[in-house]
Amino acid sequence: MPHSDHVDYVHDGHLHREHDGHFDECEPEGHNEHGAHDHAHGDGCGHVAVPHADHVDYVHDGHRHAEHDGHYDEH
Template identity: 70%
Template sequence: MTTLHLEHTGHDTHHHGPGCGHCAVRHGDHLDYAHDGHLHREHEGHWDECEPAGHAVHEGHEHVHHDECGHAQVRHGDHVDYLHDGHRHAEHGDHWDDH
């Protein structure tokens, strides 16, 4: 699965980093920051929307996430992603997607 390269314009007044107040999520070789229902990553002097460019089912994900499951939750658009084992999972129909 690839990630779309969509620059998040108008994001120059706030700089994400330790202590910025937004949830940081490890994503491959960088950190995404959850902010206003979006995930942002720093990229060559600007901020990108960090969104998957496809549908990737998380196979073998038998754990059901919910409010009391113990995993961190990140509001992401119209749903909640759960941080689990270095991945972001989102419920999608009868399965979980791996972001």
Template identity: 70%
Template sequence: MTTATPHREHTDHAHEHGPGCGHQPVPHGDHLDFAHDGHLHREHEGHWDECEPEGHAEHVDHDDHRHGEGCGHEAVRHGDHLDYLHHGHRHAAHGEHWDCH
């Protein structure tokens, strides 16, 4: 499987993510990431990886919709801000545009 991010194992991760584990699942391509302590984890060959984008990727075709409370898209805590699940990926406000995570 090809991923958009390099393989970075989250060491010392004893918690098993899954349904009812208390962490928000986030659909990401063919798998689920789990929001945990402001970042995302995904299961990978018996361990957990950090599943975070590298760099800046502007969502150039984002419509005029403004994400926020009550917008209809699920919010996911990501570090110091909220991402919004929209069309199978996460959007984050960045200046006057939205980034695609």
């Protein structure tokens, strides 16, 4: 799946990206809240759902959004 300036591959609930001939986990560092979000993600929202660890991310404008405490985080 496209993610920012690279491509992630979903494998066993984790996201991996190719880097210097090997694959790294592609995980965010810290808490990156996505500001003004005008709709809710879920079944039928029109965005690709990607299983990720214990939740589902939604691909939105080249980023993965995950619901968290009443807002969405950038993943």
